[in-house]
Amino acid sequence: MPTLGRLLALTVSGQVPAESVQFTDGGAQLRWLGEGALEVTPARGQDSGLDLVLSAGVHGCEVIPIELLDRLIRMIARNEILPRARLLLLFCNPPAMRQGVRRLGQDLNRLFCGKHTASEPGDETRRAAQLEEWVAAFFQEPGRRRWHYDLHSAMRASVLPQFAVCPWMDGRQTSSESLMRLRHAAVDALLLQEKPSGTFSAHTATRHGAEAFTLEMAEAPGGAWPDCLDEFLQAARHWIEAREPAQPNPALRPLREFRLAREIVKRSEKFVLQLPADIENFTPLALGTLLAEDDGGVRWVVEEQGARILFPLADIAIGERAGLIVVPRD
Ligand SMILES: O=C(O)CCC(=O)N[C@@H](CCC(=O)O)C(=O)O
Ligand SMILES: [Zn+2]
Numbered sequence: 001m002p003t004l005g006r007l008l009a010l011t012v013s014g015q016v017p018a019e020s021v022q023f024t025d026g027g028a029q030l031r032w033l034g035e036g037a038l039e040v041t042p043a044r045g046q047d048s049g050l051d052l053v054l055s056a057g058v059h060g061c062e063v064i065p066i067e068l069l070d071r072l073i074r075m076i077a078r079n080e081i082l083p084r085a086r087l088l089l090l091f092c093n094p095p096a097m098r099q100g101v102r103r104l105g106q107d108l109n110r111l112f113c114g115k116h117t118a119s120e121p122g123d124e125t126r127r128a129a130q131l132e133e134w135v136a137a138f139f140q141e142p143g144r145r146r147w148h149y150d151l152h153s154a155m156r157a158s159v160l161p162q163f164a165v166c167p168w169m170d171g172r173q174t175s176s177e178s179l180m181r182l183r184h185a186a187v188d189a190l191l192l193q194e195k196p197s198g199t200f201s202a203h204t205a206t207r208h209g210a211e212a213f214t215l216e217m218a219e220a221p222g223g224a225w226p227d228c229l230d231e232f233l234q235a236a237r238h239w240i241e242a243r244e245p246a247q248p249n250p251a252l253r254p255l256r257e258f259r260l261a262r263e264i265v266k267r268s269e270k271f272v273l274q275l276p277a278d279i280e281n282f283t284p285l286a287l288g289t290l291l292a293e294d295d296g297g298v299r300w301v302v303e304e305q306g307a308r309i310l311f312p313l314a315d316i317a318i319g320e321r322a323g324l325i326v327v328p329r330d
Helices: 003-013 063-077 094-099 123-138 176-184 200-208 227-240
Strands: 021-023 029-034 037-041 050-056 086-091 145-153 163-166 189-192 211-217 256-265 290-294 298-301 308-310 321-328
Touching (some): 003 063, 029 123, 050 227, 063 086, 063 145, 063 211, 086 123, 123 200, 145 200, 176 211, 211 227
Parallel strands (some): 050 086, 050 145, 163 189
Antiparallel strands (some): 037 086, 256 321
């Protein structure tokens, strides 16, 4: 296998590869761009006109997405997957990956869309700028299809095991093909964001017009690898090979769509989340349930029909998100 197929090991060990350009046996070019970044160009005559970014490790503790991307890169390097798309493959936050933590300084996934320029300079702001530069160079050619899947893992069980977050965009339209693609990747639900944000998928969607999603992959409790992760790998392989599903699989249930109703934000040190620490994502919430309390008698109570909790987290700084209340989309 070309040594660049070991991008994850190179990234974690901080090594610079001896050769920055290599070829697979099938003639695809692998080009190391810098720490954690590999560009793949299909063999001559194989390019289908798709530019695909797959990223993982924005949060260094989310190991399942890192492992999924590593597996795909190795399969490409071993010529087991023959790319028919240009690929930009990114391990986004090497220092946090080395330490196995979500973040070392600032949350990298809040610094895109240029927000790094207005933040305290540090490793994360520099990395966000670098990732934005690589993406801009990658998406340079007009007229090509642009997709980005930023792989995450919510680090807790979920009633709907795999889900996607669609960033807000002015006049956003999610095509039926992109929804079908998510369903084929064993994604159960889609959350549509209602306002601009500084996530990586928001950046590629709003700045480069890419069809971009944050994908929250299922957990593998106790190392038990659920089938939906293999289904995702199979779908990702098809994206890389530019093979669209021939026709909708009638066995697939439609994607369940949700929208953000409210964001619970910690306002003071007195903030207390009144939910079990191990509550699953997408747990239904009864009307009137007390979710959190904060200074000055502030009470977060469920007021929305069909509400569910997403990303509950008590251990956060003041001003940060402690959870999302989501509701089914009409
Ligand atoms: O906050 C959590 O519980 C972890 C899951 C996570 O990292 N989610 C992403 C979502 C990004 C998006 O809204 O597209 C994040 O918070 O960055
Ligand atoms: Zn994450």
